[in-house]
Amino acid sequence: MFRKILIANRGEITVRIIKACQEMGISTVAVYSEADRESLHVQMADEAVCIGPAPAIESYLNMERIIQTAHQMKAEAIHPGYGFLAENADFAKKCEQENIIFIGPNSKALKLVGDKIRSRQTMEKAGIPIIPGMKSLPQDISEFKNEAQRIGYPVMIKASAGGGGKGMRIVHEEKELNPSLEAGMREAKSAFGDESVYLEKFLEEPRHVEFQVLADNHGNIVHLFERECSIQRRHQKIVEETPSPALEPALRAKMGETAKKVIEVSGYNNAGTVEFLLDKEKNFYFLEVNARLQVEHPVTELTTGVDLVHQQISIASGEKLSFSQEALHQKGHSIECRIYAEDPLNNFLPSSGKVLFLKEPIGPGVRHDGGIYSGCEVPIYYDPILAKLIVWAENRELARQRMVKALEDYVILGIKTTIGFLKDLISHPQYKAGNTTTGFIKRHFGQWEGKKKTEKNLEVALIASAFESLNSLQPRRGEERLAREMFSPWQSLGKWRIGGK
């Protein structure tokens, strides 16, 4: 087992990985950009090294600097988290050359599955069902036009190098094709440093169902069942759950075996996710392999009892999987909501700034994987994910109710977040009914305007504001002392009386 691991990431996933390392008795090195000195992952790690200025390209994407830091701090392995360098085959290869263990797949497999076009070819050859679309990367912009005509609109533009919705565009008619290609390529370039994009047939309102897979370095492969991630906005998953309301045991088994075959064919090791689209007739199509720890991995952990980060680390250190496929079972139901710094009432624009106050929901069956704290700054430079709220309960409806309540208990003041939107979403009758497809948001939340505030809550807000004003008015006649006392933690704020009593 490793003695020390460097984590080449930031935010909630780095905090998650640090916790796993601490439990396993492994020291952690955090790296951070100049914008992140005060980030939670820097505080939590055993060691922390600044690796450059705020823009990711100069810090979190700076391969040389990160590898050099690993050497300098004597870290034996690098965990890339998700995003940034997680699916960068060059980085994995550099690590291999520099004798640092990359906690993820081998660079060859990573290169294959990272190249969406080549992996489509490989899978088709192996008899895995795929969606109609380009089988090679276009040399010329006109090829896109021809291919789109061949497979028929609507088509989907996808980044060859990445996932997470970055660079994706749906094109409904030919005149939209060129501007969408341009935007997609720019986004792909910015997100992955590679502007290659390709086309696929766009399926109408499919479900997005993916299978979690673990493969050790000794040829053992298991799947840990599915996650349904159909609820997406801008091709970005926002709510995930398992089990999928759409799968029957036979279909689940068949898809699981297919997922394992994809991994086998790719020569893939460590944790990975095989993504499928499931159409209305319950036909499934291979989409891609996400060659990393997924944002939504906790729902699998809560239903199978397997800690995926522990497994990633064990596998990378050369250990064999300690369980067989037969030993794995799904228990209960788990739902995850991603909490983004976005304004749902203003076209989901990112919202940076200061988290004035945070209260994380806690309680039985509630898990919060977060990267923020009261008083932290959310910088403009990185992905707007703040945290993930995950619940587990005996069945889907209980989990859904628990999630609604947990979202209600969740307080983030000072920046806009998606919490209120998610609460409405999880409360929607069609979500309750399990009718989740990739068109869910557009269909049911195209015109979301938030809930009307209740009269009583308005009244209480006014009362609390007036009360708070009374207190902050006091200082106008003795301002200094009172302000000081309010800050002082040793003042009994609770017993503090109003009106000079």
Add this chain to the structure above:
Amino acid sequence: MFRKILIANRGEITVRIIKACQEMGISTVAVYSEADRESLHVQMADEAVCIGPAPAIESYLNMERIIQTAHQMKAEAIHPGYGFLAENADFAKKCEQENIIFIGPNSKALKLVGDKIRSRQTMEKAGIPIIPGMKSLPQDISEFKNEAQRIGYPVMIKASAGGGGKGMRIVHEEKELNPSLEAGMREAKSAFGDESVYLEKFLEEPRHVEFQVLADNHGNIVHLFERECSIQRRHQKIVEETPSPALEPALRAKMGETAKKVIEVSGYNNAGTVEFLLDKEKNFYFLEVNARLQVEHPVTELTTGVDLVHQQISIASGEKLSFSQEALHQKGHSIECRIYAEDPLNNFLPSSGKVLFLKEPIGPGVRHDGGIYSGCEVPIYYDPILAKLIVWAENRELARQRMVKALEDYVILGIKTTIGFLKDLISHPQYKAGNTTTGFIKRHFGQWEGKKKTEKNLEVALIASAFESLNSLQPRRGEERLAREMFSPWQSLGKWRIGGK
């Protein structure tokens, strides 16, 4: 199902029950003493009513007032939590008479199992193994002396009306008998309002193994496996876990069936716990029925996936159990540590006062059931339990490591707590080995003096203190503004520079 429930308790268990009610769509009424206006349960409930002065006897034990409040607030049921009125058969009976549902066993069963003497008689008759000791409540103090001689010292004094270690005393020789009886009776009186005590043979270093049971109002009974609660101090459990390292499947099944028989013989319904002592030869003896939700119920929840508070409420509302014994399985391992406001370096004296700062540990597999917050006051009037820290992991050793880490992440400043002591306990090789008996603390932690502080941590503490002093010195030359800014949540504390820059 109920529309509204009154919770006749305070602290972490009330918070736990409120959360369960919220998930089930049930309104909650909190009651509170004058000392508890600022307690967490008052803030979290939908409605809150003050029921009297600080001493429990005038508030949380005031049956008339509580029942009257339930009527006034139109609550259909009362959940008593644990302690206070939870095992008071008179209260259960009054509720029945007043047409309020008592969320717990029927008053007749409660009276039987609450009378430790009568229940011992009943169980012996039914063929359940019991510990040698008194089979009737003594009329005269001299009977204690005779019985102690008959069964042989050491003997245990126990409160007839209660549990939780209150009123318990071990007596090793005759001259200790009288003072111990006096103290035990006083404590019993103060804790349960009933000074009756009795004697039992004291088994040397047994394990304390209890079985969680659910019984609906239609005659269906299941057990949810065991909890081992051998780690005790002053006869008060402080660490609990499940599965017990001492049970093999056959013994587990046998004890589980015995537990169900105890419940059946008692005519008991709702959630209950059947306590056994297990001696070195793995003989088990019925001890008593804890006729309430136990402090340690979460370890059962995390390993069986059953929410015991939901079940209590469903059963009380007349629903049938929705699962059979065969459907229940233990998965993984769970450990709970009770966090008390006590000073482990000063004979575990209770520590009241203000919680200046609280950071609850969170993370995968970590659950925190708490009744405190940063800034709250811990009053002297009630039980010193602050919170419970519970972890789950795939096996015992992983759970143990997770608990060690979670205790390290747990910060409570301002009052003394048992956190540091628990961390040492969970880290002890004999705990790791599963060698847990009721003599564990005395044997391994009789002389606990805390850990020696590491040099590096001392140095960092000095640096942080000096840094903080530099900042608090600043205000001496501009005090008011700075103090105000430090309090002001809208000031960017993170970016705040030292030395006037």
Add this chain to the structure above:
Amino acid sequence: MDFEFIIDNKLHKISLEKKEDCFVFSDGEKTQEVNIKFISPHVISVLIEGRSYQVYWARDKEKRYLSLEGEEIVVQEPSASPEGIEKREEKSREDELKVKAPMPGKVIKINVSENEKVRKNQTLAIVEAMKMENELKSTIDGYVKKIFISQGELVDSEKPLIELELKE
């Protein structure tokens, strides 16, 4: 004491007075006793007729952010904004012609030039923040009067980036 607060552009006039151990609240129509406590610097507990409300609050400049029962409410004081509400509404019509960045970010593309004719909803420029591209669209049919930015520039959300002119 009397207070004026603005919530969702609506002005509320209320009063809150201390009375022994509690407070008396009035909104002009009804008057009631309430029990209010500071629980910790960011939490206020309010009891009204037995109902318990836990109010989380924080302040950022002139704005109070409140959260209760899972609902977020932003409360402002009229005095905090230099103009009254009505004036602000007038101003917002004027503001419509000034295209601002929806959030702080980096200008990655400017699609128009000064004096160019634009249609409503036409993309004027693209600003990237947190790895998302956001298109700034024209709010009117008209002309580009002035462009204040250049490609690659970091911009804030306060200042106008492009000014438009109505078609005559």
Add this chain to the structure above:
Amino acid sequence: MDFEFIIDNKLHKISLEKKEDCFVFSDGEKTQEVNIKFISPHVISVLIEGRSYQVYWARDKEKRYLSLEGEEIVVQEPSASPEGIEKREEKSREDELKVKAPMPGKVIKINVSENEKVRKNQTLAIVEAMKMENELKSTIDGYVKKIFISQGELVDSEKPLIELELKE
């Protein structure tokens, strides 16, 4: 700037000076650069030679409570206590004869009367708090000089409840 702090009754003399973007710490023996930040009102982040420490702190009167790496450290300033450490030690010998309640609570039994002869470890009184009984025991072989309390009284942990006298 120089500082003196007391931890576990031991006096530490250190200095901390601001230097550009970081601080210089010295304990008299070694000197090193450290990077220190206020993260939030109760959290200080310290980086020393790449090592990261998250220090939680709070203050109660003259005491600073710190927690780092799961270890709690109480830091006091010498100036905060009116007497120096040595004087305090002298005083504590005197204090031995004054029996105090270990924590605030209620006196439920007084087992001795004034002028009564007591042995070391003999129970003098019982104070109850948080439902636990705690016996106050004699620290010496001697006599009860004065009893300041009566049964049923609520007592604090600061004032002496019983004063003892050494056997001559």
